[in-house]
Amino acid sequence: MQHSIWMYLLVMSAVTLAIRILPLTLIRRQIKSRFVRSFLFYVPYITLAVMTFPDILHATQTPISGLLALVVGATLAWFGASLFKVSAFCCVVVFLAERFLV
Amino acid sequence: MVSLNKSGLLRTHGQALQEGIRDGMPIALGYFVVAFTLGIAARNAGLSPFQGFLASFFNNASAGEYAAFTVIAADSPYLEMALITLVANARYLLMSCVLSQRFAPDASIWHRIFVGFDVTDEIFGISAARPAPLDPYYNYGAMSVALPGWSVGTALGIVAGNALPAAAVSALSVALYGMFLAIIIPPARVNRVVGAFVALAFVASFAASTLPVLSELSGGTRTILLTVLLAGIAAVKYPRDE
Numbered sequence: 001m002q003h004s005i006w007m008y009l010l011v012m013s014a015v016t017l018a019i020r021i022l023p024l025t026l027i028r029r030q031i032k033s034r035f036v037r038s039f040l041f042y043v044p045y046i047t048l049a050v051m052t053f054p055d056i057l058h059a060t061q062t063p064i065s066g067l068l069a070l071v072v073g074a075t076l077a078w079f080g081a082s083l084f085k086v087s088a089f090c091c092v093v094v095f096l097a098e099r100f101l102v
Numbered sequence: 103m104v105s106l107n108k109s110g111l112l113r114t115h116g117q118a119l120q121e122g123i124r125d126g127m128p129i130a131l132g133y134f135v136v137a138f139t140l141g142i143a144a145r146n147a148g149l150s151p152f153q154g155f156l157a158s159f160f161n162n163a164s165a166g167e168y169a170a171f172t173v174i175a176a177d178s179p180y181l182e183m184a185l186i187t188l189v190a191n192a193r194y195l196l197m198s199c200v201l202s203q204r205f206a207p208d209a210s211i212w213h214r215i216f217v218g219f220d221v222t223d224e225i226f227g228i229s230a231a232r233p234a235p236l237d238p239y240y241n242y243g244a245m246s247v248a249l250p251g252w253s254v255g256t257a258l259g260i261v262a263g264n265a266l267p268a269a270a271v272s273a274l275s276v277a278l279y280g281m282f283l284a285i286i287i288p289p290a291r292v293n294r295v296v297g298a299f300v301a302l303a304f305v306a307s308f309a310a311s312t313l314p315v316l317s318e319l320s321g322g323t324r325t326i327l328l329t330v331l332l333a334g335i336a337a338v339k340y341p342r343d344e
Contacts, residue, residue, distance in 0.1 A: 003177055005153055011180050012170045013160035015187040016194070021218035023198035029207055038337035040200045044230040045289060045296050046336070047193065047329040048282045049303035051223060054311055055321070056279040061272040069276045070283070077287035083228065087128040090280030095273035102269070 065097040115239035122243020129224045129244060130251030132277035136164055137252045138266055141259015143168055147175040151257040158256035162222050162249060165322050166190040167256075190322045196329065197226040204229070204236040213238040220245045224278055227285045295340045303332055 031037055053070065060066040069090040076086045137158060144154040149171070161167050169190045173183045198221050205214060217229075217238050225244050229236060290297035310316040310324050319327070 003174075003180065005149060005174060007180060008170070008174050008183055009153060009157055009160075011183045012157070012166075012187045015184050016161045016163060016166060016191050017219065019188070019191050020194045020198050020221040021215055023195055024202045024205070024214045024218040024221075025211055027199060027202035031203060034341050035337050037203070038340070038342040039333050040203055041342050042296070042299060042333040042336040043196060043200050043329060044227065045286045046299055046303045046332045047196070047325060048223070048227050048286050049300045050307040050325050050328045050332075051321075052279050052282045052286075053304040054308045056276060059272075059275040059279065061268060065272070066276065069280065073276075073280045073283040074287050077284045078291055080288060081284070083125055083281055083284040084128050086284035087132070087277045087280035090276040090283075091273045094276050095269065098269055098272060 060094050061098055062101045065094045065101055068097050069093050115237060118237040118240040119243040122240040122245075123247055124243075125228045125240075126225075126244030126247040128277050128281055129228070130247040132224070132274060132281070133248055133252040134255040135266070135271055135274040136278070137255030138259040138262075139271065140164060140167060140171075141256045141261075143171045144256060145260040147171040149174070149260060151260045154260045155253045155257040158253040159249065161187075161191075162220055162252050163191050163194075165320070169320070190320060193223075193322060193326050193329070194221050194226075196326065197221050197223075197230075200230060201226065201236065204234045205238075206235040209235075209238070217241045220249060222248070224248070224281060227282060231285045231289075295336060299332055299336050303328065306332065 031040070056070050057063040057066040060069070072093045073086050073090040076089055081089070140158070141154055144157065144167075149157065157167055157170070161170070166187055169186045170183060173186055198218055201217065201221065202214075205217075217236070220241070225241060225248060228244060229241050232240065286296075286300050290300040306328050307324070310328060316324060316327075
């Protein structure tokens with residue numbers, strides 16, 4: 001091994017922290033542009049949706065248990081269940097389903 | 103605690119701190135499990151448990167760290183490490199921009215730095231779901247449980263390897279997705295545009311994961327492309343009135 005693991009850690013951490021901290025510290029004022037404000041409003045929902053599906057199908061041992069978790073979680077969230085409840089029920093659904101599926 | 107109470111910090115921010123810890127618990131649990139498996143990749147790359155702890159404490163990014171560990175395992179140049187980390191984590195740039203608008207304009211630079219330190223998919227999700235202005239103590243509460251869950255999980259994964267049964271890993275790995283659903287579904291129900299674009303995002307993301315060229319991109323890159331595209335369309339067609 002020619003490279004130092006410590007140096008690798010330094011490089012990766014510096015890049016990650018710069019990405020996370022620079023916009024927050026450099027953009028100090030409220031952005032006036034209606035387009036940018038609207039864009040930033042929609043980003044959280046769209047990006048979390050993109051990350052959820054279809055990835056949830058590959059996170060579990062079988063795609064069916066992931067799909068069940070998606071349906072149960074979305075239904076619970078629709079009727080206003082808390083963050084913790086939705087999250088916990090998704091886990092329980094997968095655990096129970098895989099006792100039959102795997 | 104008493105002195106904090108006297109200074110008023112807990113009186114004004116205690117509630118936010120508590121709520122952050124509460125909402126951070128499922129994150130910490132999910133992180134612990136994912137980090138445990140990430141630790142296996144770190145061990146294969148030759149990291150000690152302490153190095154794994156540091157990598158996870160300062161990066162707190164699953165795909166980004168996984169990609170970085172493959173760079174270490176391959177003994178690639180430092181420049182490649184910088185580029186891969188940049189690409190895998192670029193979506194945090196977007197999230198940091200969103201959060202910059204949630205802060206009160208006069209919020210101190212230190213709060214901005216410390217909140218920025220741990221902008222993850224999940225912590226971004228729960229803090230963006232709260233009404234503005236953002237109370238940094240909510241983020242600190244969530245970070246105080248999520249960050250140890252992630253970094254200690256990685257270290258233990260390096261030590262213990264495959265000790266967790268597959269059924270437990272599988273079940274707990276949906277905790278984070280469950281949380282995403284709890285964040286996006288309620289506003290999707292209330293706001294039709296958000297609802298339509300959440301549905302559209304599901305469809306587009308599924309399509310992109312199967313289409314020839316797009317499916318070869320990393321998950322992080324696909325996430326950025328689709329987010330910028332769809333949020334751009336939404337902002338042009340359905341601009342928000344303040």
